Amino acid sequence: MHLAYPAVLSALLFCTGLYGVLARRNAILVLMSVELMLNAVNLNLVAFDVWLSQAAEETLHSGQALTLFTIAIAAAEIGIGLAIVLAVHRNRGTSDVDKLRDTAEGHEPDGHEPGGPGGPDADGSASDAPTTPATGTAAEKTEATA
């Protein structure tokens, strides 16, 4: 097989994941795009392992071993990431990465980016900030106790 096939497919998948990470607004969709990028790396590792182990007499099979490690680390990453997203959702009532701008500098005084949908959204979230965490916590409690 031509090595360019898996390499090109992996590059395209990586860039698809890159687009998703940059363009998505929901944090869980961002995590999905991260999974796509990790899978592109895995495909590269497997293809190059098959290519390089055909020449070597004694090989470590590092590509396949590292692919397994990457898969395991991706599983750990998705667990931690979802736990963080759930904690943020419980505290803020949203999992929207555009609304989590506590550490952003220079966005509070002069409003927000002009013309975008972020303006009214961020204003609304700022105005009902005292009520949103309370309802989020209450709903989470009822779920957990039920």
Next chain:
Amino acid sequence: MTPAATAVLLAAQAQTHTHVQVQAQAPAQGFLSPTGVEIAFLLVGVVTFGAAVVTVTTRQLVHAALWLVVALGGLAVEYLLLTAEFIAWVQVLIYVGSVVVLLLFGLMLTKAPIGRSPDADSGNRRAALAVAVASAAALVWVVVDAFRTTWIDLDGAVAGAEGARGSTQVTGEALFRNWVLPFEALSVLLLAALVGAIVLSRRTSPGSDRPTPASDRRPPSQEGAR
């Protein structure tokens, strides 16, 4: 003719000579006459890429997770075509089996809207598209240019001296002979990640809890359960 010009000429000759050699080796497996494995890889790759594109562009959040299943399953088939058998089954088990289920749980626990949500994409969509297309063009150009004359010997990989190179036996031997220490370290990492996820998603202790005001979203039946 000056010696310098002779050297340049010789270098150029050597270059064209190696170039011709490489070109003469390559057409044994022609670029325009793909094998069956290549055709299968191409078809599954198109399906995988399409599913990935739908995953990052659809406006229905649950559908994005389900298209991710198609993309990851297609990648498992690609691993099978690349003779990495064990990786393919691990991919099916872990990604399709657990990661996507975890993502669906996350979508439902964060009360993701079922159906079309108009604000699935953020405002910087065009910039993201530009960045993605530019990086895709650069990567594909570099990769195609670098591996234009490189071939994977899949038949040799399947019918090798020690059996199939990607079989479970070979992978297991490589893993537990050469990679034991990283493997064990990875198990500790997974344990730490599990404990961390539990700690993060646990509710705060009742002592530090604020009294929650009555919410209209609380159904009365669960009120009794408290």
